[in-house]
Amino acid sequence: MTLECIGQKAKEAEPILRVMTREEKDRVLLKAAELLVSEQEKILASNEKDMEAGQERGMKPGLLDRLKLTEDRIAGMAEGLRQIADLPDPVGEVMKDWVPENGLHIRQVRVPLGVIGIIYEARPNVTADAFGLCFKTGNPVVLRGGSDAIHSNQAITEVLQQALIACGCPESAIQLLTDTSRETAAAFMKLNRYIDVLIPRGSAGLIATVVNNSTIPVIETGSGNCHIYVDETADLEMAVNIVYNAKTQRIGVCNACESLVVNRKVKNAFLPLLAKKLQEKQVELRGDEAAREAVPMTAATEEDWGTEYLDYILSVKTVDNVEEAIAHINRYNTGHSEAIITENQEHAEKFLKEVDAAAVYVNASTRFTDGFEFGFGAEIGISTQKLHARGPMGLVALTSYKYEITGHGQVRG
Amino acid sequence: MTLECIGQKAKEAEPILRVMTREEKDRVLLKAAELLVSEQEKILASNEKDMEAGQERGMKPGLLDRLKLTEDRIAGMAEGLRQIADLPDPVGEVMKDWVPENGLHIRQVRVPLGVIGIIYEARPNVTADAFGLCFKTGNPVVLRGGSDAIHSNQAITEVLQQALIACGCPESAIQLLTDTSRETAAAFMKLNRYIDVLIPRGSAGLIATVVNNSTIPVIETGSGNCHIYVDETADLEMAVNIVYNAKTQRIGVCNACESLVVNRKVKNAFLPLLAKKLQEKQVELRGDEAAREAVPMTAATEEDWGTEYLDYILSVKTVDNVEEAIAHINRYNTGHSEAIITENQEHAEKFLKEVDAAAVYVNASTRFTDGFEFGFGAEIGISTQKLHARGPMGLVALTSYKYEITGHGQVRG
Incomplete structure (x- = not known):
């Protein structure tokens, strides 16, 4: 199918999804969860093809692990869809309701965003997850997954379409680009006529490619150069626990801590304690001169920051005060998650106000920047841009709004 | 000054503007209003240079009129800044405040968007207006105005910078690109490192150029192919008044009505009444066959829709029912403003829900889609995209949010 045709079919589904009730949408999500499990043989067989091809091409073990599906992982995908069905539907919510001087009754009402394009790598679980979130909010979705996962993605998409058809919904509520060439990806990123929003999910390289080539509005997600600043008034034991957690609990995630900023007054007391704890996980430290005076470590270069x-x-990085810490963080961070460990209320307030990031913490680990931890019940990604949505994005981030206005014949004077 | 240097200076101003109080910002706005008037000789002299150059180049009278400044127009610009000073400052507002299961205290707080780039045509009043809105919301602004207005824009920018300096604020809160070449404009649209959001203001051509060439997130504003649907139950006198107003009150604006959709059952009663009224302004009608049976008019082509x-x-355009009207409108509209004239509550509800546009009206003129009419007190433009802001954009559209999170040592398990 050509991109043009895929775009048209998505647009045809749009008005139908736009007016579906929560009950109608949840029925599809539950049916899809059921079918993912009952059709798992087919999905696993397709995944096996991708795994074999990956092994032949010499894919790295980490990537192969992300690609692999098992009964448990399929059960997890199904459970994810059931959880989305349990969440309230933001569409239709009246956000504001007022009557300005002209006497019109204006209601600001939440509506679906439109057709959403998702570009991702070889993670087949994203296929079901992205569909669930987009469908719950009434948005048709067009997926462009990594070529390494094409058979898995096709099998999952077919099962999801089966659920749509079984519930009398347009199957084009989810479509997968089966042509995974770069040319088609490039054309997809310029399909403004049919795609309202593009969300890249994956590595920094993938996201940069989408931001640089798309003419469709993009929600940028992902990269996190997160800092923790240990103030001179910090509870040092708390600081050790938090840095240890934020650095080592999961190293490959965007909300992990990548840089410690420490106040010069406590560096000699704190750094040896921390270094000892981080030794448990063989963490390599790279520090400035002042840090190296406190604990032996590699010298940090400008690039490290x-x-x-x-x-x-x-x-x-060693600093003299909270102002210097804030300046350093605002210079090098990626707008994701930043924390201060302090017992000084004024420093805490200053840090919260002046650090420019989606999530700014006092006395807690940066690892909490996550849709589930925030209580959103779901997450389509973590936005590091300021437009539209910032930080963890739940269902509401997949909505827009419209103004519904009722008059009695008003004309403008 | 190079773009790189302009970008750096804007970023330097950002943290200072971010933490300014409403009172501090209002003082600058009032000072700027005062200086625009006291320095008007200088501004008028610069504008005279632009006008002479425009006349020599054979600029059209309409464009020359938009370029021209007078004492009255400068007074209007100053008054605009005073009005912005009177508006509440959305920055700092706590949008939400909650404690999820992990016990963290999360506050969602409004913050400035960042550095805003505005690209516009030869309308010098936009210079003061855009500065006022961006500054009130704590955002440094970089302006790229049309080359035809360069002397006027420079003079206005200098006066605004004088006000900033007089109040102890960084003058780089407003910067103007004095190099108005296409190459510099193209590079400006890719200055992601320094510019957070780009807002084009002007013709459809200008906006399309920015959307197609910018790698910075863009807020698309402007084009409006607005429809009014006259239902079979419409009060025909009300319908005539509303269509007349929406079509003729100001023809060059994006919320003017461009297309009438009429129910077949009332076309013979309605179209002659409307045609007679529109004759007062010599409006040309272009209709489908059924419309031409009711009133003599030019035949519409596919392009007209x-x-x-x-x-x-x-x-x-003639239709058989409200469903057909909605389908026609959703096919040809630009997501701006659409209206139904009806006495049938069910048709009104259906139209409100199913028409996909920023503002959908029942029994009122499309001309009300406007930040002032909506009671926002100001307007930076009317968004026709669904991301971030839709419809009239007031001060809130120039803000983002951050999460300020307070814990007591929490780490993630």
Whole structure:
């Protein structure tokens, strides 16, 4: 099918999804969950094809693991859809309701965003997850997954379409680009006539490609060069626990801590304690001169301050005060998650107000920047841009609004 | 100054503007209003240079009129800044405040968007207006105005910078690109490192250029192919008044009506009444066959349905029912403003729900889609996209939010 045709079919589904009730949408999600499990043989067989091809091409073990589906993982995908069905539907919510001087009755009402394009890598679970979130909010979705997962994605998409058809819904509520060439991806990113929003999910490289090539509005997600600042008034034991958690609990995630900023007054007391704890996970420290006086470590270069390691490495910067910490963080961060460990209320307030990031923490781990932890019940990604949605994006981030206005013959004077 | 340097200076101003109080910002706005008037000789002299150059180049009278500044127009610009000072400051507002299961205290707080780029045509009043709105919301602004207005824009920018300096604020809160070449404009649209959002203001051509070439997130504003549907139950006198107002009150604006959709059952009663009224302004009608049976008029072509005339022309499409009207409108509209004239509550509800546009009206003129009419007190433009802001954009549209999170040592399990 040509892109033009895929775009048209998505647009045809749009008005139908737009007016579906919550009950109608939930029925599809539950049916899809049921079918993912009952049709799992087919999905697993398709995944096996992708796995074999991956192994032949010498895909790395980490990537192969992300690609692999098992009964448990399919059960997890089904459970994800059931959880989305349980969430309230934001569409139709009246956000505001007022009568300005002209006497018109204006209601600001939540509506679906439109047709959503998702570009992602070889993670077949994203296929079901992205469909669930987009469908719950009344948005047709066009998926462009990695070519390594094409058979898995096709099998999952077919099962989801079966659920749509069984419930009398247009199957084009979900479509998958089966042509995974770069040319088609490039054309997809310029399909403004049919796609309202593009959300890339994956590595920094993928996201940069989409931002640089798309003419469709993009929601940028992902990269996190997150800092923790240990103030001179910090509870040092708390600081050790939080840095250890934020650095080592999961190293490959965007809300992991990549850089420690430490106040000069406590560096000699704090850094040896921290270094000892981080030794448990063999974390490599790279510090400035002042940090190296407190604990032996590699010298940090300018490049370290701006690097998201996604590895057992932590950079260490020494500062004289909270102002210098804020300036350093605002210079090198990626607008994701930043924390201060302090017992000083004034420093806490200053840090909260002046650090420019989606999530700013006092005395807690940066790892909490997550749709589930925030209580959103679901997450389509974590936005690092300021337009539309910032930070963890739940269902509401997949909606827009319209103004419904009722008059009695008013004309403008 | 190079773009790189302009970008850096804007970023330097950002943290200072971010934490300014409403009172501090209002003081600058009032000072700027005062200086625009006291320095008007200088501004008028610069404008005279632009006017002379425009006349020499044979600029059209309409464009020359938009370019021209007078004492009255400068007073209007100053008054606009005073009105912005009077508006509440959305920055700092706590939008939500909750404690999820992990016990963290999360507050969603409004913050400035960041550095805003505005690209516009030869309308010098936009210079003061855009500065006022961006500054009130704590955002540094970089302006790229049309080359025809360069002397006027420079003079206005200098006066605004004088006000900033007088109040101890960084003058780089407003910067103007003095190099108005296409190459510089193209590079400006890719300055992602320094510019957070780009807002084009002007013709459909200008907006399309920005959307197609910018890698910075864009808020698309402007084009409006607005329809009014006259239902079979419409109060025909009300319908005549509303269509007359929406078509003729100001023809060059995006919320003017460009197309009439009329129910077949009332076309013979309604179209002659309307045609007679529209004769007062010599409006040309272009209709389908059924419309031409009711009133003599030019035959409409397929192109007419999709055209924003911005002129004394109205296309007329006949439909059998409200469903057909909605389908026609959703096919050809630009997501701006659409109206139904009806006495049938069910048709009104259906139209409100199913028409996909920023503003959908029952029994009122499309001309009300406007930040002032909506009671926002100001307007930076009317968004026709669904991301971030839709419809009239007031001060809130120039803000983002952050999450300020307070814990007591929480780590993620």
